[in-house]
Amino acid sequence: MRESVSGNAELRFSLLGPVRAWRGEESLPTGSPYQRALLAALLMREGRTATAAELIDSLWGAEPPASALPVVRTYASRLRKVLGSDVVVSRSGGYAISALPEGAVDLWTAQRLAEEAERARAAGDLDQARDVLGRALAVWDGEPLAGVPGPYAEAQRARLEEWRLQLIESRLDLDLEQGRHAEAVAELTALTAAHPLRERLRELLMLALYRSGRQAEALAVYADTRRLLAEELGVDPRPGLSYLQQRILQADPALSAPSAPVTGPAALPVVPAQLPASVPDFTGRTAFVEELHDVLASGEGEVMAVSSLTGIGGVGKTALAVQVAHRA
Template identity: 85%
Template sequence: MRASISGDPEPRFTLLGPVRAWRGEESLPTGSPFQRALLVALLLREGRTATAAELIDCLWGDEPPASALPGVRTYASRLRKVLGPDILVSRSGGYAVGALPEDAVDVWTAQHLAEEAERARVAGDPDGARNALDRALALWDGEALAGVPGPYAEAQRARLEEWRLQLLESRLDIDLERGRHAEAVSELTALTAAHPLRERLRELLMLALYRSGRQAEALAVYADTRRLLQDELGVDPRPGLSDLQQRIVGKTTLAVHVAHRARSAFPDGQLYVDLQGTGPRPVEPKTVLGSFLRALGTADSAIPDSLEERSALYRSLLRGRRVLVLLDNA
């Protein structure tokens, strides 16, 4: 980590929440809201120079006050006194943040962690990817750039919130890949309530519900999403969401349709069971055989207790008979 000219520790900044600055353990004053807005505009440029005209546009947009230029100079002067002349520097009629360590700004740290997560995922290390994403998401402390005025801050606030949601979706996607479906349902339910028009979150919720054995609820999420998008935006769900819905209704529907078409080839009957194989508690073979034996006319008192005996009785009852057995959701 580079030391400052004065020998003091380098300042650190947080933007993923209230805008704050420290030098070591000492909190540094960041000044008025517009002074913080100027600091934000310079930090997010990562060392690139911003002209006075660009900074005026960042702070006030198309209708700056007559005092905008002296205001920018005053804010920059005050920040230079707090941070040091080697941190906030004048360049070619503008201003820039001098060289800082990579971990000096929380946004920069989050960017590095997101890149680390992507490398880990590509390398087939979901645990490493999830850990990096968790560390990145933990850097947020409420709304990014909280209370900072100006059109630039407003645009960056929206960008950072969108990025946070993308990181969160990536982490939840990894959770589903690792089989943490039930845990993800609770978090996704709250997130979809907070962001009802965000289709990726609803897609993940549908997947988590389906893999938790809650197929009907997964399809209800799709129906609610489709109705909401039509009412609010006049559009249909995007293809990814519709495809998932078809994969959840379509598999069972196709299997049942084929079974009905083949009925004539199996005159002695049909047996159906939902094995709930994608849920947290798949149906036990012993339970399946019990239901099949009852369907084949076996009295409860005649059904054996052990799996082996139920299997033997099931085979004997089917011997010489043409029965179609449909095992759904294996």
């Protein structure tokens, strides 16, 4: 839980780039790479307590040094001296970051802006949603947790990079909804070159090319995607991408670009249809997420695709369902 305390209102932290700390305009020393790893692990928990064992595992994994526990205590003591004893607190044999204002961590700011963009899009205000997504993406300052060692930082880097790409895809999707397909082609071309196996980017590029009057190039993207997936992974494109190819071949009128960029909120009242918030650090289950997403996307017309999840209590059925629902 984040707490707002006026005495620490000037403290700021960066996680979406190098791990840094400031008090006002003054840069604060964050110590060695492993001390920064400890600071990052605490900040990522947003006020929740991390036990000493969890922190040791975060920093060194399965093979910690014999001195791991006293080293963790030393790092925590040094951070307490720099940040304040009311910020780095000892709880139940572990540590937590406490007493920070809402906007003290750049990651928290990006999360808040992403949620604001979702609300704007749900309300039909595509212009506002796109603008806020752009502000969320501007918070990034390079590779997240740059230079921070340890298995926890490595996993979080991958998660945050995946989230950043999802935000980019959402913003580009808004570009296409607003008729900005010509401008989107160049960015999508660069992104697909950097992430050649990311099918959602390929799908957006195909649609942007088609709407720009470049049907042959759109179909060439599909052919290249199919070849690449077969060579690299031994799989076919997901059903959604194949369906788009068929619609392009048939010149489906529904694929046509909007007649004019859509701006401002929708004129009609919005029917509430909100999902529960997804888990911010959801990891694993990649194969299940892809499989369920493809099943849900396979329904056509008035036919509804249905899937069920079964398993013993506590294995994460609800978290998985919510994650897939947000993608769908």
